Amino acid sequence: MSICKFRFLQHIRTLNPHQNRKGNLQKFPRIQSPNLRFTVLSVFFAPKFLCEFPHFSEFWTNFLSMILDRENRFHNRAFRFSSSLLKSTKRFIGNKMADIKGDIFRSFGNQCLFLLLSILILTHSPLLLAQTNEDYSIALKEFEAKNYEKSLEIIRVLHEQGKRSYETHYLAGHCHFALGRTKSAGSHWSEALSIKPGDPAVSLDYSRFLLNNGREDDGLLVIARAYELNPRNKDIRLLFGTALLYNGKARDALNITEKLKAEDSNDYRPLVLEGQIYYYLGNIEKAEVSLKWANSLVPNNANVLNNLALVYEKASNQENKKGKYGNAKNFLNSAKEQIESALKLEPENSHFKDNLRRIEAKLNALSNS
Numbered sequence: 122m123s124i125c126k127f128r129f130l131q132h133i134r135t136l137n138p139h140q141n142r143k144g145n146l147q148k149f150p151r152i153q154s155p156n157l158r159f160t161v162l163s164v165f166f167a168p169k170f171l172c173e174f175p176h177f178s179e180f181w182t183n184f185l186s187m188i189l190d191r192e193n194r195f196h197n198r199a200f201r202f203s204s205s206l207l208k209s210t211k212r213f214i215g216n217k218m219a220d221i222k223g224d225i226f227r228s229f230g231n232q233c234l235f236l237l238l239s240i241l242i243l244t245h246s247p248l249l250l251a252q253t254n255e256d257y258s259i260a261l262k263e264f265e266a267k268n269y270e271k272s273l274e275i276i277r278v279l280h281e282q283g284k285r286s287y288e289t290h291y292l293a294g295h296c297h298f299a300l301g302r303t304k305s306a307g308s309h310w311s312e313a314l315s316i317k318p319g320d321p322a323v324s325l326d327y328s329r330f331l332l333n334n335g336r337e338d339d340g341l342l343v344i345a346r347a348y349e350l351n352p353r354n355k356d357i358r359l360l361f362g363t364a365l366l367y368n369g370k371a372r373d374a375l376n377i378t379e380k381l382k383a384e385d386s387n388d389y390r391p392l393v394l395e396g397q398i399y400y401y402l403g404n405i406e407k408a409e410v411s412l413k414w415a416n417s418l419v420p421n422n423a424n425v426l427n428n429l430a431l432v433y434e435k436a437s438n439q440e441n442k443k444g445k446y447g448n449a450k451n452f453l454n455s456a457k458e459q460i461e462s463a464l465k466l467e468p469e470n471s472h473f474k475d476n477l478r479r480i481e482a483k484l485n486a487l488s489n490s
Contacts, residue, residue: 434476446487
């Protein structure tokens with residue numbers, strides 16, 4: 122029985138469209154309004170605008186003074202950016218004031234052009250951005266209400282309008298995933314990752330997709346990149362360890378679990394991964410110890426109970442090969458007990474049902490032999 126056939130279930134958002142929807146929803150990042158580029162343009166153009174139209178200079182410097190004052194008051198420290206901007210603006214306007222007086226008419230055409238561009242940037246762009254954010258928020262609400270197709274339709278319109286973003290692709294991926302269309306989900310997560318390389322959230326989802334669809338090498342590459350950029354992220358480290366294991370690097374994966382266990386002895390997840398590693402290595406005793414320890418921390422975790430059942434099933438297979446049929450039967454009884462406990466917690470879990478049927482069939486075969 123290989124790890125490829127019966128992979129352990131880890132309590133970290135498995136790629137099962139019928140499980141952990143709540144976990145996905147809670148961890149789903151809401152959009153952050155990407156207004157930075159317009160803010161930067163405003164800061165760049167405003168001083169030029171003011172030197173061309175000097176009667177606005179007092180308003181601009183007062184405005185920057187207000188920003189600096191609010192920063193000092195709320196954050197209790199001087200911010201170099203606002204302070205420097207205020208000083209440089211005053212210098213810029215002061216130097217230009219004398220020059221402009223004789224050149225206003227000569228540069229009138231440039232002034233008009235610049236004013237037109239400023240109006241377009243400062244009024245039209247924020248309106249478009251606000252509409253995009255509003256549409257995304259509606260799509261997110263539809264996702265939260267489990268109206269996945271409606272959410273996807275809103276996203277399709279945004280994409281047709283050229284308004285693709287990390288957030289829209291990531292949300293579309295989760296909509297497709299919830300509908301059981303895992304390939305489409307993977308495509309959107311890949312697009313989201315191309316926009317934000319190494320991002321923890323999409324790296325986790327896309328790497329799991331790859332690992333669960335036979336693309337272990339690609340899954341390892343994705344999560345390894347995320348690990349480089351987020352070396353302290355526990356979820357990233359756990360999945361990195363899993364990806365190493367799926368690529369046959371069990372010892373490297375074991376090093377990761379040891380470090381995670383040392384950092385937090387109350388976190389059961391490294392123990393689950395450790396049990397999986399020992400299961401892969403064929404060390405049933407150590408796998409049992411790790412999973413029993415995890416079970417003591419989370420006694421009502423169905424995945425841990427399922428994994429214990431798989432360990433006992435593998436132990437039964439080993440005893441059966443040795444001709445120790447009594448021991449093999451005892452291990453199968455233990456496996457059945459664990460999987461039945463898991464089913465009490467998740468009675469509709471199809472994986473658990475399949476495991477129970479297989480274990481019962483082996484028990485019947487031993488009883489009849």
